[in-house]
Amino acid sequence: MSLKLKITLGVTVGLMLILFISFTFAYYMFIRVTTKGEADLLKEKARSLLLKDLPNHPEYWKDNSQMEELLIPQEMLRYIGPDSKVIYQIFSDETLIRYPVTYVNKDTITVETASDGIYVFVKMPVFKEGHQIATLEIGRSLRRLGQYADMLISVLLLTSTGTLILALIGGYFYTNVLFRPLQDFVGTMQNIEQSGSFRHINLPAKATNDELVILGATFNRMIDRLQDMFQKQEQFVADASHELRTPLTIIESYASLLRRWAFHDEKLREEALEAIISESAQLKQLTQNLLSLTDRDNCEQExxxxxxxxxxxxxxxxxxxxxxxxxxxxxxxxxxxxxxxxxxxxxxxxxxxxxxxxxxxxxxxxxxxxxxxxxxxxxxxxxxxxxxxxxxxxxxxxxxxxxxxxxxxxxxxxxxxxxxxxxxxxxxxxxxxxxxxxxxxxxxxxxxxxxxx
Incomplete structure (x- = not known):
């Protein structure tokens, strides 16, 4: 897998995680804020009903007209006894009465989620002469909220899908632009490898702080140094060959002279031996100097x-x-x-x-x-x-x-x-x-x- 494709996929996966976390949080906050608002309204309504002194006025339940005027569509009122049995109830949505009856001794808010919607229940204790005698429960179906939530999920999924598709396409073209200088780098390096000649990477005329431009400039400086070192190495080899050839030629010439003529000529023999010794010493000194130049240790004998x-x-x-x-x-x-x-x-x-x-x-x-x-x-x-x-x-x-x-x-x-x-x-x-x-x-x-x- 190419680096370009890895970056594109990596950015897309990262964006997918960010979108999933963001949209999950947005959905959660939407449901939480909405249901809390509905629960606060039901609590206010329950307090209003308790002010009617329900224990001393059972006729409110018998005459439904007085209670029904407090109901709105998709709502339910229940009066529950200590034995968790419903004493009185009125409702405008039958789905609300299917939820279990519970007797509580403190204010309670319950949110139920079902396939057909979201339901909110508020329960508050009813007191008479300082003792709890019943529980008042108000329930409301938030079916419309469920529809809105489903719509929100659809919008978020559609938005996420579109964003990911655009991210893939945009990321692919952007990485093409981003990696074009790198492709030039690779092409130049391959050309250097194949041809054995030193080449520079083409850089924009206007200097920028772009990392790839800095990399290219560094590469060009490195090539310049390598080219300079290569030329110096060639010159060094040529100079060393010349310096070595001179004493070796002299030694060879005098050795040949010794073999041909100097055995019978003492003066010529002394001259040849002196020249050979002198050039051998020169050759030894040259070799020692060259070895000194190859020593690369810094403060080795400090x-x-x-x-x-x-x-x-x-x-x-x-x-x-x-x-x-x-x-x-x-x-x-x-x-x-x-x-x-x-x-x-x-x-x-x-x-x-x-x-x-x-x-x-x-x-x-x-x-x-x-x-x-x-x-x-x-x-x-x-x-x-x-x-x-x-x-x-x-x-x-x-x-x-x-x-x-x-x-x-x-x-x-x-x-x-x-x-x-x-x-x-x-x-x-x-x-x-x-x-x-x-x-x-x-x-x-x-x-x-x-x-x-």
Whole structure:
């Protein structure tokens, strides 16, 4: 069963229940209010008769003319003794006297429903010298009310049937209109599945708050992201293939050279072995970098560590290996700066940023550390090197991207450093930003939360 048909039937069944409850309540209130009104009239009439002092005036019953003038059509008067026997009675509707005679000692109202109508009986005790001696009963046939009730039931049934038919027809056409965008969604998705190409769902030109329009807009944004990721994946595969092919080609060439000529030429043999070792190391580094980019766990190795000695040790190690001046500058005189995260990854991040600064500048490098009032660690790596063109900054975090003027294979690396740095920062739920101008240097700004949870 389709969702459209389920909704149509569900709405119809719900409407049927609402109509049944509403019409039942309306019918019940109609009968209740009408019979209560009739009963109140009969009670008033009974009180009027009791004022005639019926126990001391039995002639009223013997001379029916005095009592019959109080009767209306479809009515009955009975005077009942303590033994539940009728002493006197007059009536204008024989159907009323078929109902049982009962002797009561308090005001009683009884409503009887039969196939030929509704009957109301009012009984009131008759007293003489403070003692009850009889019961006065007045009954009335509400046959006309029964007819009205039957007519009301017919009208309600006819109205319910018409309403349900209209609900079915209207619901079917309305769900057609309502589900048309969903049908477009399904058609577009099936088209994407069959063709393998990315497509957008057509949306109305005027933006609305309609949930289906919002769903369509969300779907289109998802398609855009998938298309972008797919294109990046294709570019990544192409770039990775290129980066892998270069060292493999060199290794293969020198291996062939070794096999043909280098066994008898020591100098050639040393050159070939050096090239093979160098390209193997490059290949190993590339593989490690690619594996780093596939790590998707957020704060997997989260521990508390002191950032200050980690930064100082990293700067000292690179200062020794490079022979360059690297200064760690603190915004305040802290003794320690504790934060939560993966200390190994943070160290890798610092190495990447400092290594880049060392490659593309010859002046002093400054690592600036600050802590904001809302517990964010600010790391800045500042160099005075060749800088980066403003148009190239948005692409620097792309995998395998190198600036034509600065990032090239001769200086080492494969264009994955900043991509890995971005990945580490995102794992720690932080941000990274580059500020640079050609010929003036580059500043990398990293913001990391003290607690990455």
């Amino acid at each position: 521990v508390a560590f002191d950032l200050l000695p980690l930064a100082r040790q990293t700067a000292a190690s690179l200062r020794i290996t490079s022979g360059r001046e690297i200064k760690v500058q603190l915004a305040s005189d802290w003794q320690e700066l504790l934060m939560m995260g993966d200390s190994y990854k943070i160290k890798q991040l610092l190495i990447i940023l400092l290594d880049n600064a060392l490659k593309y500048s010859q002046q002093k490098i400054v690592m600036y550390i600050d802590l904001t009032d809302d517990n964010w660690v600010i790391l800045k790596v500042i160099d005075q090197g060749i800088g980066i063109a403003e148009s190239e900054i948005p692409h620097l975090f792309d995998r395998f991207y190198r600036s034509d003027k600065a990032r090239n294979r001769k200086q080492g690396g494969v264009g994955l450093g900043l991509a890995i740095a971005l990945h580490i920062v995102q794992k720690h739920k932080g941000t990274i930003e580059l500020q640079s101008r050609l010929g003036e240097g580059t500043t990398v700004i990293v913001k990391l939360p003290v607690n990455c949870q």
